[in-house]
Amino acid sequence: MDALLSAFVAAGLAEWGDKTQLLVAALAARHARPWPILAGIALAASVHAAAAAFGGIVVHDWVTIRALTLLTALALLFAGGAGLFPRKAPKLLIGARCGAFLASFACFFVAEFGDKTQFLTFSIAARFDSFAFAAAGAVAGVLTAALPALLLGARLTAVVPVRTLRLGAAASFLLFGCILALNALILV
Structure with a gap:
């Protein structure tokens, strides 16, 4: 359950104000x-x-708990650092003819490839040795962050303080990443 909640919160926060x-x-x-x-x-x-x-x-199974904790700290620091920089909406390269489902799948798949949410999911699954809970939590977090954008559309940035939420999430990731890194270094 720790992996589920951690992945949900991490993915949900990482997606606020992100390009996706x-x-x-x-x-x-x-x-x-x-x-x-x-x-x-x-x-x-x-x-x-x-x-x-x-x-x-x-x-x-290949690394120690200290290394896994440092990996998670690194993922949090990476997500926090990435969140400090504003993102622009990617251009939709797929035409309207292909339909909403295919356009959404293709654009989101490309935009999310190698993103901080994947790195966070990887590190949480490794840390807690939980495939199903880490994956389910990450998907739920991504969808939770996507719902306001889906419902508001182009009005998202006018209605929701996206910049403030993005910076708050970045600060949280940086703080928790530093704490986790220090705890990993103290582990015996």
Whole structure:
């Protein structure tokens, strides 16, 4: 259960103000069909979370608890550092003809590939040796962050203080990353 909650919170916070949340807002404004967009995002997020969590559980058996804790601290510091810089919505390179589901899946899959959410999911799965809970928590966190963008569309940045939330999440990641790194160095 620790992996589920950790992955949910980490993924949910990491996505606020990130390019993928802005991508969801752009997709919602273009297609105005929330269910196919949500389904495409859910599928892409599931594929990424499963791949990251699988990699994490493979690594779990190869390294010590100190190294796994440092890996998680590094993932948090990376997410915090990335959150300090503003993101612009990626351009939609797929035409409107391919449909909301396919456009959402393809755009989200490409935008999320190698993103901080994958790194966080990988490190949480490795730390807790939990494939299913880490992957499920990450998908739930991504979808929770995507819902406001999906419902508000282009009005997201006007209605929600995205910059403040992004900076707050970045500060939280940096703080918890430093604390976790210090705890890992103290472990015997």
